[in-house]
Amino acid sequence: MRKIPRSGVDRSGIEARGAACAVPISGAVRRVVRAGLVAVLALSWGTSIAGTTPAVSHPSIHRAATRAKPPAPVEPPDQTTAPAVLDYAPYHGSLESIAWGGHGELRFGYDRTAGVSDPSWFSVGRANGFFLARLGSRFRLGAQAAYDRGADDFVLERAELIGRVGRALDAHAGIFLAPLGRTNLDHDAPLYEFAERSLVATQLVGVPNAELGAGIRGFGNLDPTFPFTYEVDLVTGFDDGVIMGAAGGTRLPAGRNNYGDQNGVPAVAGRIALQPSVDTEIGFAAQSGPYNQTKVGGATVDHSRFVHLVVVDGETRAAGFQLAAEAGGALIDVPPALRALYAQRQWGASVEATRLLRAPLFHSWHGTSLSAGIRADKVDFDARIPGDSRSRLCASLNFRPHPAAVIRFGWYYEWRRDRFNNDTPMAGLTLTAASYF
Amino acid sequence: MSIRWRSHLRIAFCAAGIALAACVAFSSWGCGKLLTTEPAPGERFDQPLEGLSNGELGDFQDGHTQFRKSFTINEGLGPIFNNVSCASCHSGDGRGRPENILVRFSRGTDLVPGEGGPQIQDKAVPGATAERLPAGVDVSYRLPPPVFGVGLIEAIPDSAIAANADPGDANGDGISGRVNWVTPAAYLPAGEAGAGPGPRAGRFGRKASVSALFQQVVEAYHQDMGITSTFHPTENVNPLGPAVAPGVDRAPEPEVPDNRINDVSQYMRMLAPPSPGEMTATRQRGQTLFAGARCVGCHVPVMHTGPHEIEALANRDVAIYSDLLLHDLGDALADNRPDGSADGHEWRTAPLWGMRIAREFLGGRLLLLHDGRAHSVDEAVRLHDGEAAAARDAYLAMPVADKAALVDFVESR
Numbered sequence: 001m002r003k004i005p006r007s008g009v010d011r012s013g014i015e016a017r018g019a020a021c022a023v024p025i026s027g028a029v030r031r032v033v034r035a036g037l038v039a040v041l042a043l044s045w046g047t048s049i050a051g052t053t054p055a056v057s058h059p060s061i062h063r064a065a066t067r068a069k070p071p072a073p074v075e076p077p078d079q080t081t082a083p084a085v086l087d088y089a090p091y092h093g094s095l096e097s098i099a100w101g102g103h104g105e106l107r108f109g110y111d112r113t114a115g116v117s118d119p120s121w122f123s124v125g126r127a128n129g130f131f132l133a134r135l136g137s138r139f140r141l142g143a144q145a146a147y148d149r150g151a152d153d154f155v156l157e158r159a160e161l162i163g164r165v166g167r168a169l170d171a172h173a174g175i176f177l178a179p180l181g182r183t184n185l186d187h188d189a190p191l192y193e194f195a196e197r198s199l200v201a202t203q204l205v206g207v208p209n210a211e212l213g214a215g216i217r218g219f220g221n222l223d224p225t226f227p228f229t230y231e232v233d234l235v236t237g238f239d240d241g242v243i244m245g246a247a248g249g250t251r252l253p254a255g256r257n258n259y260g261d262q263n264g265v266p267a268v269a270g271r272i273a274l275q276p277s278v279d280t281e282i283g284f285a286a287q288s289g290p291y292n293q294t295k296v297g298g299a300t301v302d303h304s305r306f307v308h309l310v311v312v313d314g315e316t317r318a319a320g321f322q323l324a325a326e327a328g329g330a331l332i333d334v335p336p337a338l339r340a341l342y343a344q345r346q347w348g349a350s351v352e353a354t355r356l357l358r359a360p361l362f363h364s365w366h367g368t369s370l371s372a373g374i375r376a377d378k379v380d381f382d383a384r385i386p387g388d389s390r391s392r393l394c395a396s397l398n399f400r401p402h403p404a405a406v407i408r409f410g411w412y413y414e415w416r417r418d419r420f421n422n423d424t425p426m427a428g429l430t431l432t433a434a435s436y437f
Numbered sequence: 438m439s440i441r442w443r444s445h446l447r448i449a450f451c452a453a454g455i456a457l458a459a460c461v462a463f464s465s466w467g468c469g470k471l472l473t474t475e476p477a478p479g480e481r482f483d484q485p486l487e488g489l490s491n492g493e494l495g496d497f498q499d500g501h502t503q504f505r506k507s508f509t510i511n512e513g514l515g516p517i518f519n520n521v522s523c524a525s526c527h528s529g530d531g532r533g534r535p536e537n538i539l540v541r542f543s544r545g546t547d548l549v550p551g552e553g554g555p556q557i558q559d560k561a562v563p564g565a566t567a568e569r570l571p572a573g574v575d576v577s578y579r580l581p582p583p584v585f586g587v588g589l590i591e592a593i594p595d596s597a598i599a600a601n602a603d604p605g606d607a608n609g610d611g612i613s614g615r616v617n618w619v620t621p622a623a624y625l626p627a628g629e630a631g632a633g634p635g636p637r638a639g640r641f642g643r644k645a646s647v648s649a650l651f652q653q654v655v656e657a658y659h660q661d662m663g664i665t666s667t668f669h670p671t672e673n674v675n676p677l678g679p680a681v682a683p684g685v686d687r688a689p690e691p692e693v694p695d696n697r698i699n700d701v702s703q704y705m706r707m708l709a710p711p712s713p714g715e716m717t718a719t720r721q722r723g724q725t726l727f728a729g730a731r732c733v734g735c736h737v738p739v740m741h742t743g744p745h746e747i748e749a750l751a752n753r754d755v756a757i758y759s760d761l762l763l764h765d766l767g768d769a770l771a772d773n774r775p776d777g778s779a780d781g782h783e784w785r786t787a788p789l790w791g792m793r794i795a796r797e798f799l800g801g802r803l804l805l806l807h808d809g810r811a812h813s814v815d816e817a818v819r820l821h822d823g824e825a826a827a828a829r830d831a832y833l834a835m836p837v838a839d840k841a842a843l844v845d846f847v848e849s850r
Binding site (some may be wrong): 110112113114115116241243244245246249254292293296297301302335341396409413418419420421422425426427428429 | 473559
């Protein structure tokens with residue numbers, strides 16, 4: 001049985017779903033989908049690097065497609081189509097060797113806090129654009145920027161140069177998404193089952209978390225049926241926004257998207273993902289490095305203080321459900337004079353289950369699907385005290401008119417606790433629409 | 438039945454289920470259960486007074502946001518400070534907790550600014566040094582007080598407060614409350630309630646040392662959060678620590694605009710005290726016993742407000758259970774630290790309101806008296822002495838059932 005990725009829709013091969021439902025898919029549709037997937041895979045220049053490689057366009061598709069046969073590389077686009085001038089002046093670009101695209105998400109919400117509704121009923125959840133340019137046979141240049149509702153900002157998620165060192169190894173440098181769990185590597189809105197990403201992702205890891213650095217990505221096999229992937233990077237790490245820019249206590253996301261180092265010492269980030277079976281993946285990720293500024297105006301104000309972040313993620317399939325979980329913990333060395341208010345230990349976890357209810361939704365609506373999901377998650381901003389935490393339960397019913405687009409109807413209920421452990425309930429109904437374009 | 442029809446039937450069931458779920462969700466019951474409910478009026482500390490105009494309610498919301506705003510170090514928090522926002526000290530807009538207790542100190546009447554007085558700021562941003570209590574000083578621990586109902590307190594005229602004063606105990610009842618006449622801060626805008634050349638009747642703070650709510654807010658920004666304003670444009674630093682390097686404080690002065698201070702002041706003015714509980718027969722009896730024990734000598738049940746620009750505050754009775762005067766409460770509660778004209782034995786009569794729901798915001802406990810040392814009304818009464826000795830003794834002489842009725846009445850306020 002082929003793996004169905006977290007969206008509950010098998011985007012790696014419509015045939016599998018069609019067969020499972022005993023509904024024939026026309027040859028034309030199959031050819032279009034296959035052609036689209038090949039194009040997407042080709043755009044994901046690190047296509048031979050499974051799992052940890054965040055593809056520029058459709059990382060989940062890339063992951064799903066490569067997970068079954070990780071070592072099998074998809075050949076890069078035909079080099080004969082690239083004009084020779086690119087080899088000498090790649091910065092001039094060429095439409096024939098540049099791919100671009102993006103995705104968007106609109107959110108309509110009825111949100112209430114302790115019974116009082118929020119007048120902001122419409123917002124852009126995410127707007128993303130990317131391009132990829134091939135610079136010769138071994139190098140590629142990619143960039144991706146997004147407006148993200150969670151970050152409430154435009155984020156440069158990628159601006160990196162990638163060089164193929166070997167068949168199973170890439171080197172890369174620039175700005176890229178830190179390999180801190182699958183959600184940070186793979187958070188395209190159209191592929192996601194819920195209107196909101198998990199609390200551990202947005203509030204602890206700080207998805208989208210892009211950093212400046214350099215490193216390697218690769219894959220290997222423990223045995224022919226047990227592949228693994230890895231990534232190791234030296235990055236700028238979090239900056240002192242973790243403390244200085246954080247309102248109400250330590251918040252790692254306030255120190256993310258750090259494109260310049262403040263202390264001259266890089267952080268080390270890495271992830272290894274194991275795939276013991278086709279349907280299962282377990283990832284272990286960590287980042288460690290100093291975050292603070294030790295000198296201000298030439299005067300030494302502090303010594304280096306470290307943030308250690310560990311993220312564990314996993315997904316599998318059981319009883320017709322796609323199950324996924326992500327957990328993280330952080331240790332932050334806070335200056336003594338701030339420890340009463342700023343946490344030194346934080347953690348969070350999320351568990352979600354999704355199920356493909358029907359595909360195609362109607363007899364003749366090929367490519368459509370209906371799926372549902374439920375998720376529970378929590379983040380504790382200060383493990384030392386009972387309060388300062390957020391817990392959330394959410395459910396979603398998703399209609400996909402096309403594998404690359406989704407219309408979601410969702411509900412969430414959240415308990416926010418302040419440092420006094422006073423509870424403020426929040427809840428809402430959401431209607432979100434997301435699509436690649 | 439064909440596969441096709443069965444399929445359509447299934448879809449119809451699904452659609453009906455979704456429609457039913459939507460109906461439930463949007464019904465009042467569903468909205469309440471699934472989409473949170475608004476607390477009943479009088480059940481929280483952060484609700485507005487009744488009778489506010491739409492414009493005033495808008496101001497209330499603006500101030501509500503600012504009251505809850507947590508300052509970051511990049512926005513100017515510090516260099517030394519106690520907490521990051523107004524709401525971080527006043528739990529749910531009620532009183533604070535021991536972990537947020539403020540430490541005031543002096544040497545006699547000398548507020549020792551050269552040693553970091555009159556308040557310890559025990560947190561500091563990197564590059565600054567937090568204050569530590571100097572040796573040999575007079576210390577007073579203060580729980581942050583509740584902030585609801587302060588607009589009503591502000592609206593009570595000086596003359597109404599003075600009317601209850603009896604500094605020489607002329608009536609011989611053993612109670613000699615006096616007004617803490619204070620000089621308002623020079624920076625107060627003209628026309629601000631409690632402002633003027635002075636002296637004015639102090640009413641805010643544990644020793645009634647401040648006459649104007651606006652001044653209380655400005656001082657809290659500056660002393661508690663290290664946030665400067667045009668009223669206090671200079672950063673508070675630890676005078677005993679090394680000099681703070683330029684750039685350690687990351688925001689230029691003033692760190693909040695004047696209108697932010699005004700928003701928070703207006704918000705606090707319009708905060709309603711929670712409504713008292715139902716008056717049961719037991720509580721009725723407790724009320725009678727409360728009066729009979731002469732608790733009302735200081736905890737005056739009702740004060741009357743005067744004219745005020747906010748109509749909802751003007752000319753109304755306020756069930757405050759306080760005379761806002763200074764009273765000697767004896768040695769056990771004395772902090773032996775003067776505060777303005779209040780001596781080390783004197784405290785302002787604490788209003789008895791919000792008691793009914795106070796536990797909800799204090800982790801299930803009651804924290805009474807200026808430093809929260811009493812965890813029940815009974816314990817608080819037993820700690821009264823000085824001018825309150827006769828009332829305390831009357832309470833202690835009551836049968837158990839009467840004590841319980843009196844406590845039940847007080848806790849229902």
